[in-house]
Amino acid sequence: MRYAETGFHLEIDLSRGNIERVASDPRSTEIYLGGQGTAAKILWDRVPPEVEPFSPDNLLIFSAGLLVGTPVVGANRTVVTTISPRNDLYKDSVFGGFFGPELKHAGYDKIIIRGKAPDLVYLWINNDKIEIRDATHLRGKGAIETVALIREELKEPKAQVATIGLAGENRVYFATIEHLNASASRGVGPVMGDKRLKAIAVRGTKDLNIAHPAELFEICSRMYQEIYDNPRCGDALKYIDEYSLEWHLNNFAWGNARERRKDFWNDEIAKKYEESEKRVRVRGTACYNCPKDCHHVIAYPGRSLYFQKCYSELTYMMAAYEDRDFNYNIVGLTQEYGLDGYSAPQVLAFGVELYNAGILTDQDLPGFPSGNGERFFYLLEKIVHREGIGDALANGVYYAARQIGKGAEEFDHNTIKKIEQVPLKLGMINYPYFLMHATGEKMNITQIEGSYPQAAIPDRKEREEYVRQWDAAPERFKKYFLEWEPREHPSIEAAVNIVDWNETMHYVDDAVGICAFLSSFTGQWGPKPPYHIYNLPKLISLASGLDLDPDKLWEIAKRNRNLIRAINVSRGLRRVDEKPPADHWKKRNPEMEQKMLDAYYEFKGWNQDGIPTKKTLDGLGLDYVSKEFIKRGILKENDGAPS
């Protein structure tokens, strides 16, 4: 019997309308755990670098993490994996809510989609009954609206739905896949649109088995209380005081990632914001099996009821220099269209900047309004319909800049590997952050940072106390933290280790499906994140029956990290691509930065071009990767071997 997982994948070929239920290899679970890890292996095996994102041969994989559907509190993440048109590289994005658990109960760990439907369809998974259904009547429907329509049509109010909006249908590069209170972003939506798959609806009523039930449940019952009581986990914008609205407004950049307004916040604004919130907020809701009510239900006049998720809480208003009411209004629309709350605001602000600079003219933007907010709404329509200049903007800042030309490239100043980044413009270079931005496969800092605190504690006594309570940290980090004085740079050794730990925890979460707000993203806010490298192995073992300890779990995360790196390397990613936006920090130190990068590559077991060496790959059991690299001339036979 399989535990925690169902042991089955659903293979859907949209070109041929073929549906297959395929048993998965239990060894794959032992080696890559699940979720992102097992999906990356499938992508490596079946989507060679010659396959383009919009080819029918590209795969779109929905994976419920290994612990999803077990009683482990907050294990509810589904990860979507594909090759994205954003930069022709590996992309995954994780979403919470209720989709993953429902999929497991329907009897599947993954949905693997290939091909392209002749016209718009949706997938209806009702336990063993699977249908590819016509969705032409849903064309252009909003992502929230679609959920209601599909549930009604199927007469199944309990169906969980993941769907694209108009943006996804029109292959806008920063289109999302929406699931009411959660969404998958970073460029996976356009692939779903390209496959002409409007939505997936799932309903499942089967048992999911647990390897060591009584013991696991005993721990989980305690975790409900612990997580509920822990004030330093859950959606950062909702739960973490010093990471609140004020902090974001004063520290993040406004406009097209241009300007910090350090004293923006005052009592009057605080009051106004509170009033805006009161007007529209209806209640807080949670994801499956988690006691944190992270999502605000928003009732904005004229919009469908929608869920405010952390990241888009401020991004549109800051990009447009608008107020909070504007943000609530536009998010009600962008969630229907299905747009990434990081990228979309920056693309819109970029468009406004190009107009102000005279690069885009009234000819490109007939009837362009004068107010910033109105301009955002105007551009939004152009983009989701891919109309006129919107067709270029729909490809994201990087490609749009090059398509538009006339100096527009100069305004593309906040992308890494062609993807818009969190709008941070800071003073002094921070080396761990430099490394995370430059080298992270996720290409979004929030998916890489999170276990090691962002700031030193000035008071030595407090620092000692922090370290005393810090069960989540391996010993070396306690030492680094104790030695860390404010405004001092960590040593090279400390910096590379910090980056490694931060990203390792994300690789764990994204394989097992635990919410990062309870784990990999939340360690930085205090010494007691609910989940960490020392308590996760036991939970995974009890649920799945796998034999794990912290070292073995770390090793799996490392393997998955290298495998995903390998996919990107096979698609051409090299050291030259590994740099943060030039103006991310005012004070840079190019020489030290390169030293850091050298050290990091070495620490990771990669050569100086950022390619995992044969020794590293073989040591992780990824010899099929090293063989392929040698065959393709990416590595030489003796690369990385001791000289």
Add this chain to the structure above:
Amino acid sequence: MNGDSKKKIVKEIKIDIDKCIGCRACEVACSAFHANPKYSSINPARSRIRVVMDELNNEYVPILAGDYTPAECPGRHTFLINGKQYSECSFCRASCPSRDLFKEPDSGLPLKCDMCESDPPLPEPMCVQVCRTDALTYVEREEEVKEEEVSEDEVEIGLDALIDKYGLQKIEETFARMSLAKKG
């Protein structure tokens, strides 16, 4: 004892729908507890508490499975509460033919909340234990009751449903045949 009044503990789960955050931990815990062996599998579809959820209407109503009923209601009421419409079904505890709530997913047999009967007794029913927002709270109070009540057990509820579905005769026949076969 007949006709005497006696004291009885009345167990009650109070539901505050305004506090419900729609996490469905109650469903997870209930289905785990009632699995055989205990906790060995999870399946909200087997839970005896269900959160009737319509996210687009901001509706989150935890309902405990009540009695089985062979027929659906002839008509349905709509409730207007705080300016919001709820169908009567949102609050109905019945395991009824018009929905798949409170039925075993494989057999279709009705499920009923047993307040987590257990030996030794639980301090609180499972769903209440995991509901950290206090949308569910547990109260016990003593009440005078006239007669000893005959409580239907699960087998009886199940048989009742089967009789409704197939008719008494068919069930009797099947039962007789199975008894013979089992006895060899």
